[in-house]
Amino acid sequence: MVVYALYGVAALLALAPIAIALGASPRGTIVVYGASLIVTLTLCVIALLCLFEHQAPSTTTLPLGLPWLGAHFRIDPLAAFFLVVVNLGGAAASLFAIGYGRHEHSPQRILPFYPAYLAAMNLVVMANDAFSFLVSWEFMSLTSWALVISHHQLRENLRAGYVYLLMASFGTLALLLSFGLLAGADGNYAFDTIRASHPSAALAALVLILTVVGAGSKAGVVPLHAWLPLAHPAAPSHVSALMSGVMTKVAVYGFVRIVFDLLGPPDWWWSMVVLGVGGITAVMGVLYALMQHDLKRLLAYHTVENIGIIYIGLGLALAFKAYDMPLAAALALTAGLFHVFNHSVFKSLLFFGAGAVLNATGERDMEHLGGLIHRMPQTAFVFLVGCVAISALPPLNGFVSEWLTFQAILLSPQLPSSGLKFLVPAVGALLALSASLAAACFVKAFGVTFLGRARTPAAAAAKETDTNSLAAMYFLAALCLVAGIVPGFFIDALAPVTQSLVGVSMPHQAGVEWLSIVPIAESRSSYNGLLVFIFVVLSGSTAAFAIHRLASDKLRRAPAWDCGYPDPSPATQYTASSFAQPIRRVYGASVFRAREIGEMPAPGSTLPARLTVELRDLIWDAAYAPVAAGIGYAAEKLNSLQFLTIRQYLSLVFAALVTLLLVLAIWQ
Amino acid sequence: MIHDFALQGAQMLLVLLLSPLLTGFVRKMKARLLRRQGPPLLQPYLDLIRLMRKDVVLAESASWLFRVIPYIVVAGTWVAASLVPTFASGLMFSWSADLIAIIALLGSARFFLALAGLDVGTSFGGIGSSREVMIASLAEPAMLMIVFTLALIAGSTQLSTMAAYMGSGQEGLRGSLGLALFALIIVAIAENARIPIDNPATHLELTMVHEAMVLEYSGRHLALIDLTSELKLLLYISVIGCLFAPWGIAGPDASAQAHAIGVVIYIGKLAVAGVLLAVFETAISKMRVFRVPAFLGAALMLGLLATLLMFVSRSL
Numbered sequence: 011m012v013v014y015a016l017y018g019v020a021a022l023l024a025l026a027p028i029a030i031a032l033g034a035s036p037r038g039t040i041v042v043y044g045a046s047l048i049v050t051l052t053l054c055v056i057a058l059l060c061l062f063e064h065q066a067p068s069t070t071t072l073p074l075g076l077p078w079l080g081a082h083f084r085i086d087p088l089a090a091f092f093l094v095v096v097n098l099g100g101a102a103a104s105l106f107a108i109g110y111g112r113h114e115h116s117p118q119r120i121l122p123f124y125p126a127y128l129a130a131m132n133l134v135v136m137a138n139d140a141f142s143f144l145v146s147w148e149f150m151s152l153t154s155w156a157l158v159i160s161h162h163q164l165r166e167n168l169r170a171g172y173v174y175l176l177m178a179s180f181g182t183l184a185l186l187l188s189f190g191l192l193a194g195a196d197g198n199y200a201f202d203t204i205r206a207s208h209p210s211a212a213l214a215a216l217v218l219i220l221t222v223v224g225a226g227s228k229a230g231v232v233p234l235h236a237w238l239p240l241a242h243p244a245a246p247s248h249v250s251a252l253m254s255g256v257m258t259k260v261a262v263y264g265f266v267r268i269v270f271d272l273l274g275p276p277d278w279w280w281s282m283v284v285l286g287v288g289g290i291t292a293v294m295g296v297l298y299a300l301m302q303h304d305l306k307r308l309l310a311y312h313t314v315e316n317i318g319i320i321y322i323g324l325g326l327a328l329a330f331k332a333y334d335m336p337l338a339a340a341l342a343l344t345a346g347l348f349h350v351f352n353h354s355v356f357k358s359l360l361f362f363g364a365g366a367v368l369n370a371t372g373e374r375d376m377e378h379l380g381g382l383i384h385r386m387p388q389t390a391f392v393f394l395v396g397c398v399a400i401s402a403l404p405p406l407n408g409f410v411s412e413w414l415t416f417q418a419i420l421l422s423p424q425l426p427s428s429g430l431k432f433l434v435p436a437v438g439a440l441l442a443l444s445a446s447l448a449a450a451c452f453v454k455a456f457g458v459t460f461l462g463r464a465r466t467p468a469a470a471a472a473k474e475t476d477t478n479s480l481a482a483m484y485f486l487a488a489l490c491l492v493a494g495i496v497p498g499f500f501i502d503a504l505a506p507v508t509q510s511l512v513g514v515s516m517p518h519q520a521g522v523e524w525l526s527i528v529p530i531a532e533s534r535s536s537y538n539g540l541l542v543f544i545f546v547v548l549s550g551s552t553a554a555f556a557i558h559r560l561a562s563d564k565l566r567r568a569p570a571w572d573c574g575y576p577d578p579s580p581a582t583q584y585t586a587s588s589f590a591q592p593i594r595r596v597y598g599a600s601v602f603r604a605r606e607i608g609e610m611p612a613p614g615s616t617l618p619a620r621l622t623v624e625l626r627d628l629i630w631d632a633a634y635a636p637v638a639a640g641i642g643y644a645a646e647k648l649n650s651l652q653f654l655t656i657r658q659y660l661s662l663v664f665a666a667l668v669t670l671l672l673v674l675a676i677w678q
Numbered sequence: 679m680i681h682d683f684a685l686q687g688a689q690m691l692l693v694l695l696l697s698p699l700l701t702g703f704v705r706k707m708k709a710r711l712l713r714r715q716g717p718p719l720l721q722p723y724l725d726l727i728r729l730m731r732k733d734v735v736l737a738e739s740a741s742w743l744f745r746v747i748p749y750i751v752v753a754g755t756w757v758a759a760s761l762v763p764t765f766a767s768g769l770m771f772s773w774s775a776d777l778i779a780i781i782a783l784l785g786s787a788r789f790f791l792a793l794a795g796l797d798v799g800t801s802f803g804g805i806g807s808s809r810e811v812m813i814a815s816l817a818e819p820a821m822l823m824i825v826f827t828l829a830l831i832a833g834s835t836q837l838s839t840m841a842a843y844m845g846s847g848q849e850g851l852r853g854s855l856g857l858a859l860f861a862l863i864i865v866a867i868a869e870n871a872r873i874p875i876d877n878p879a880t881h882l883e884l885t886m887v888h889e890a891m892v893l894e895y896s897g898r899h900l901a902l903i904d905l906t907s908e909l910k911l912l913l914y915i916s917v918i919g920c921l922f923a924p925w926g927i928a929g930p931d932a933s934a935q936a937h938a939i940g941v942v943i944y945i946g947k948l949a950v951a952g953v954l955l956a957v958f959e960t961a962i963s964k965m966r967v968f969r970v971p972a973f974l975g976a977a978l979m980l981g982l983l984a985t986l987l988m989f990v991s992r993s994l
Contacts (some may be wrong), residue, residue: 380799383741383797387742390743398789401785401789402782403789404783404786413778413782416778416822420829423830423988428990434989436982438823438826438985439822439978439981439985442818443815443819445819446785446814446816449785449788449811449815450811452789453789453793453811456793457792457795457797461741461743461793461796463799524774526774532773533839534833535836536773536776536836537779538774541775542775542779545760546754546783548753549690549756550750553752553756554749557730557898557901557902562730562732562734562897564733564734565736566735567737567738568736568737570739570740570799570894571800571893571896572798572801572803573893577801580799582800583799583800583804584796584804584805589804589807593808595968595971596812596816
């Protein structure tokens with residue numbers, strides 16, 4: 011199987027030079043995205059076959075890379091699951107881009123990198139030795155960086171690309187060190203050798219920290235998230251969807267692969283680190299998102315939040331695994347991985363929606379939109395589905411994975427460690443808080459963008475997006491519904507993954523009557539999205555039918571009531587900032603040092619009144635600004651070394667040589 | 679099978695029919711406490727019928743979503759209310775959603791109602807929606823913490839199992855239970871937009887929340903929104919009743935007589951809760967909207983404390 015998958019990757023790589031040859035011609039867009047669609051769909055089918063066939067992992071070695079090592083590739087259940095996520099997202103993005111890409115001004119800046127980027131993500135997931143893993147990882151970073159700066163005319167995009175490149179290199183460095191420690195002095199880079207050798211406790215601890223930092227910086231955990239809300243929105247929308255929906259999942263894959271698979275049995279405190287990081291990431295991500303009025307940046311911050319939720323599931327799984335509670339570990343791991351799948355679906359959908367809006371109006375700023383539900387009813391509908399799903403509301407899929415995480419939290423009092431006993435309830439509270447804030451945030455995102463009255467002529471003149479884009483969005487929206495109402499099948503599909511990582515899997519769900527999901531026992535908890543959905547639809551339509559039949563079905567249009575004082579200007583509507591004002595007042599004072607400065611002109615003056623809101627990004631100020639300032643200072647000081655005479659350079663070289671020899675002498 | 683089905687249907691009808699009566703009863707009690715005559719007990723039913731028969735006057739800028747939302751919220755709330763044990767536990771479909779899912783279902787209803795507030799594009803709708811989600815952002819996690827506490831005590835998130843466990847008297851009095859009850863009452867007041875969080879009787883105050891959000895609704899749409907509020911009040915009282923006063927709930931295989939007794943006791947519980955609510959609302963004044971976070975934050979902290987106590991004490 012892995013050989014066929016590699017053929018697919020080769021096909022994607024071959025598309026890159028074809029794209030260069032086709033250049034900026036309109037045919038290029040259709041050829042490249044159409045071919046990507048076909049290849050990713052094929053890869054998706056291959057991955058599904060690997061996941062369901064329960065065979066031994068399929069491996070192969072190519073004579074590439076390090077001469078004594080070769081390039082190892084392998085598809086086991088974990089890799090197969092992530093291949094499904096990658097290629098499903100890739101297929102949807104390609105389908106969307108067939109329509110969306112037509113509006114691109116300079117497609118030659120995007121088309122060559124797009125298939126290469128897809129290939130790189132596939133390679134990371136299939137790699138079976140540290141060398142191929144890191145090379146693919148770096149290739150993935152670089153291709154996505156090229157896509158981020160494809161609209162390089164905008165200054166902020168260049169800055170985003172710069173920050174992204176730095177953070178990506180930093181993350182790769184951490185992963186490089188972590189693999190170096192895992193491989194040991196002999197340089198056993200193959201994953202099979204690493205898996206067989208169990209590192210000492212201190213070494214494992216160091217690897218864990220490096221992995222949390224390395225994979226976490228790619229996934230966007232707080233405080234390493236700073237690049238994400240800059241880079242994800244800067245790319246074209248289908249690439250944003252891939253970066254947010256898929257690439258962060260590849261980073262999660264890297265984390266799971268190292269921590270659950272390669273590193274051996276976990277220590278109890280590992281879970282504390284992961285849970286703490288997850289809880290803080292979830293809440294901080296959504297709080298940042300609430301303060302945004304750029305639609306794509308808001309979505310990018312929500313990726314940060316959802317990565318936090320995924321990490322909470324993974325952290326719980328680690329805790330249960332460390333204390334040898336495999337069934338509970340299987341539940342928590344399933345919750346985390348199911349959220350990986352769910353998030354990739356609805357986040358791609360939402361970014362597509364944002365892209366459609368961007369195409370139709372040229373605006374990403376919600377304060378300049380509004381009323382799009384009248385002009386783009388279908389986009390509005392699918393975007394709404396995505397909003398409900400990401401807000402973890404039943405009966406859609408986001409709720410199911412959070413419900414499973416809550417069920418895992420409720421099993422954790424059985425954990426013997428007292429540290430975890432205090433941490434887990436707190437993390438549970440953070441998770442609950444982030445879920446309710448996410449709902450608030452998506453009321454804002456959908457309400458301000460699609461509802462109300464148009465705030466600008468561009469929004470008033472918007473046109474519905476094209477069929478291909480709509481097809482991609484409807485497909486993902488349908489997936490949100492299906493995964494929400496029959497989650498049992500999806501949980502069963504994850505069984506081989508949990509089997510391979512924690513030894514057991516959750517009870518088989520597909521056979522439960524009425525297609526309910528029962529994580530532990532029926533008396534303990536069960537949920538049936540299908541019945542809830544049917545009940546809501548039935549009672550809603552019964553009510554509608556009865557009222558229209560028996561009471562009244564008359565309707566007439568009139569100006570808005572607004573308590574008797576309707577204002578014709580759309581500027582009097584609630585905006586994104588005013589909608590978030592109560593929440594900013596509750597949380598912002600401490601988290602963002604938010605300050606509101608009102609300037610009231612003197613009576614009689616014709617100057618306008620002004621309200622300025624100041625928000626500070628404390629994480630940037632505390633962690634990034636000092637580092638940047640320090641590097642700038644050092645560079646300034648070292649700058650004088652550029653202007654020395656030849657004698658001084660020679661004496662520098664001589665001094666360095668003597669120092670090194672001295673060190674060597676003392677060492678021995 | 680048919681018997682089970684009939685019982686589940688009876689529960690659905692019971693909550694639908696009783697909820698306007700409960701609201702009417704609370705209004706009557708409040709009026710009597712203020713030494714007023716008050717409206718007749720059945721006035722909410724008459725209001726609903728009157729509203730349903732009137733034309734809908736729809737704002738020109740309203741979208742299709744605005745017209746669909748009343749049906750979505752009434753359906754979501756009605757389903758949630760039907761899944762809470764009222765007079766009998768272990769009904770046919772009671773396992774299809776546990777307490778977490780019921781809370782989330784109410785969350786879905788609120789999500790759509792908040793969208794409706796933004797749809798017409800007026801400032802009143804926006805102010806209502808933004809305050810509603812602010813209150814919910816604190817009330818919902820508090821509620822989940824309460825659920826955690828109770829679930830850890832009863833070993834289940836299934837309301838029927840929880841009610842049966844609490845009714846069996848195995849637990850006795852617990853500190854966590856007290857904290858959870860206190861927090862649950864605060865959350866119930868906030869979620870139902872009662873005094874001191876919000877005033878259900880007016881929409882002419884600057885501090886209003888819920889009534890501002892639904893200001894643009896009229897006719898049958900408004901009737902459904904009102905019915906939703908009434909159902910929600912009934913739901914929260916039922917939840918408190920089945921967890922903290924779990925007496926007289928008929929078991930899964932009880933006789934018809936036990937069910938009849940269950941209905942009578944349930945109505946009794948509603949009446950007691952209605953009196954308590956009326957007394958509480960009469961005795962207290964409305965608070966400023968930006969005092970609300972502190973009030974709800976207390977509920978969140980109490981819930982967290984109760985959960986922490988459960989985590990620590992379970993291991994002893």
